[in-house]
Amino acid sequence: xxxxxxxxxxxxxxxxxxxxxxxxxxxxxxxxxxxxxxxxxxxxxxxxxxxxxxxxxxxxxxxxxxxxxxxxxxxxxxxxxxxxxxxxxxxxxxxxxxxxxxxxxxxxxxxxxxxxxxxxxxxxxxxxxxxxxxxxxxxxxxxxxxxxxxxxxxxxxxxxxxxxxxxxxxxxxxxxxxxxxxxxxxxxxxxxxxxxxxxx
Ligand SMILES: [Zn+2]
Numbered sequence: 001x002x003x004x005x006x007x008x009x010x011x012x013x014x015x016x017x018x019x020x021x022x023x024x025x026x027x028x029x030x031x032x033x034x035x036x037x038x039x040x041x042x043x044x045x046x047x048x049x050x051x052x053x054x055x056x057x058x059x060x061x062x063x064x065x066x067x068x069x070x071x072x073x074x075x076x077x078x079x080x081x082x083x084x085x086x087x088x089x090x091x092x093x094x095x096x097x098x099x100x101x102x103x104x105x106x107x108x109x110x111x112x113x114x115x116x117x118x119x120x121x122x123x124x125x126x127x128x129x130x131x132x133x134x135x136x137x138x139x140x141x142x143x144x145x146x147x148x149x150x151x152x153x154x155x156x157x158x159x160x161x162x163x164x165x166x167x168x169x170x171x172x173x174x175x176x177x178x179x180x181x182x183x184x185x186x187x188x189x190x191x192x193x194x195x196x197x198x199x200x
Pocket of ligand 1: 156
């Protein structure tokens with residue numbers, strides 16, 4: 001059976017670091033990997049981790065490529081059907097339409113029945129809550145389906161207290177709707193004490 005691991009957490013807490021760690025381990029073990037990201041995520045090409053440079057700007061620290069940009073379920077099935085990878089990665093899962101749940105179900109159940117093949121592991125990473133504190137996209141359903149659900153917590157960038165980990169994503173002002181694609185200029189990881197809903 002394929003295992004499903006879902007990694008959730010706020011922005012800038014280390015979800016991509018965890019994905020890259022798993023990709024490296026799989027690569028060392030000789031497993032084949034296919035990674036996907038939704039077309040809505042326009043911030044970078046691959047799966048990237050970030051670090052702060054001496055000017056206090058966030059820059060890419062490490063990046064995994066290639067990552068297939070996904071418009072529809074067919075984009076995923078075509079690649080998976082052709083390559084039958086051992087490990088399938090979905091990053092930024094909160095940005096996928098609702099069909100991502102059926103695609104993941106298909107990959108961990110149905111393909112076994114239809115084709116007799118399964119990936120060994122499906123790994124999904126994404127924001128678990130939007131900046132207004134409500135569940136993000138289909139992440140709640142994906143976390144519920146997972147064999148292993150991991151919640152990553154980082155540093156609160158508002159108080160920076162080690163005992164108050166970031167579990168939320170903070171955004172000062174409400175932008176254009178709930179889903180606004182952006183980086184550190186707009187979003188900060190925050191602990192529950194510092195977090196406030198975005199000002200309207
Ligand atoms: Zn805080």
